[in-house]
Amino acid sequence: xxxxxxxxxxxxxxxxxxxxxxxxxxxxxxxxxxxxxxxxxxxxxxxxxxxxxxxxxxxxxxxxxxxxxxxxxxxxxxxxxxxxxxxxxxxxxxxxxxxxxxxxxxxxxxxxxxxxxxxxxxxxxxxxxxxxxxxxxxxxxxxxxxxxxxxxxxxxxxxxxxxxxxxxxxxxxxxxxxxxxxxxxxxxxxxxxxxxxxxxxxxxxxxxxxxxxxxxxxxxxxxxxxxxxxxxxxxxxxxxxxxxxxxxxxxxxxxxxxxxxxxxxxxxxxxxxxxxxxxxxxxxxxxxxxx
Numbered sequence: 026x027x028x029x030x031x032x033x034x035x036x037x038x039x040x041x042x043x044x045x046x047x048x049x050x051x052x053x054x055x056x057x058x059x060x061x062x063x064x065x066x067x068x069x070x071x072x073x074x075x076x077x078x079x080x081x082x083x084x085x086x087x088x089x090x091x092x093x094x095x096x097x098x099x100x101x102x103x104x105x106x107x108x109x110x111x112x113x114x115x116x117x118x119x120x121x122x123x124x125x126x127x128x129x130x131x132x133x134x135x136x137x138x139x140x141x142x143x144x145x146x147x148x149x150x151x152x153x154x155x156x157x158x159x160x161x162x163x164x165x166x167x168x169x170x171x172x173x174x175x176x177x178x179x180x181x182x183x184x185x186x187x188x189x190x191x192x193x194x195x196x197x198x199x200x201x202x203x204x205x206x207x208x209x210x211x212x213x214x215x216x217x218x219x220x221x222x223x224x225x226x227x228x229x230x231x232x233x234x235x236x237x238x239x240x241x242x243x244x245x246x247x248x249x250x251x252x253x254x255x256x257x258x259x260x261x262x263x264x265x266x267x268x269x270x271x272x273x274x275x276x277x278x279x280x281x282x283x284x285x286x287x288x289x290x291x292x293x294x295x296x297x298x299x300x301x302x303x304x305x306x307x308x309x310x311x312x313x314x315x316x
Contacts, residue, residue, distance in 0.1 A: 096139060096173075101127055103178035112176040113137035114151070115169040120177050127175070135176070136169035185235045192230070192238045196277045203248070203274060205264040209238060214257050219264065221250045224279075226264065243279040246272060 109120040115138040120126045140153035149164040150157040196205045216231040230238040252267035
């Protein structure tokens with residue numbers, strides 16, 4: 026009733042006139058007339074493509090039935106607190122004891138709706154039965170259409186196989202620290218683990234569902250685990266590693282190949298550093314520069 030009109034015009038108390046439209050002939054059918062010696066006219070519908078009569082055949086293939094959804098089952102081994110409401114739709118009974126609610130008596134019978142509710146144009150009901158009502162209070166009173174066992178403690182479903190994914194790891198450094206960013210969105214803080222050791226970091230990050238990222242990185246140089254820290258953000262995990270010797274790191278991860286010495290601190294590139302005014306080298310790299 027609140028939907029506004031879509032056309033403008035003058036007010037009137039007369040109903041709008043609707044002109045009937047002439048039926049359009051089918052583009053694929055022609056009507057032909059034939060006459061015999063008795064002056065009898067016969068009309069038939071012929072196809073344009075073949076010229077033969079095209080009878081209409083109704084499809085007799087039955088529709089495939091929708092497979093029923095798997096229903097949850099109660100786990101009798103799980104203890105239930107008295108007063109717990111049955112989880113099945115339309116039941117509403119409370120748990121009394123294992124003998125009463127899980128036994129063989131009348132109180133152990135659950136009358137419920139196996140399918141979800143449906144709300145359509147003001148009517149309310151369940152997909153599993155035909156009754157429909159308009160008031161919400163009446164909807165809550167619709168009795169179940171199927172009988173079974175109560176559901177107080179559902180059985181645990183089999184755990185799905187974990188899916189290991191790869192996350193981008195980037196870093197930059199200052200003369201005293203190395204900042205590592207692991208780009209991982211919506212990390213589960215309660216299950217994830219980040220460990221910082223002197224020469225290694227361990228990342229074990231969990232995400233929603235079954236996704237998981239796990240990696241261990243051998244660091245290019247030693248760090249101070251007690252002075253290092255990490256923090257979870259909405260789109261990444263940030264690690265701040267405190268260097269032990271204040272030398273420049275050519276890479277984040279230790280490697281056996283020969284790595285050139287960084288002479289300046291820059292802001293571009295994955296191995297660049299930010300904020301320093303001069304390079305700080307250890308004795309080995311300093312000797313290479315002097316030679």
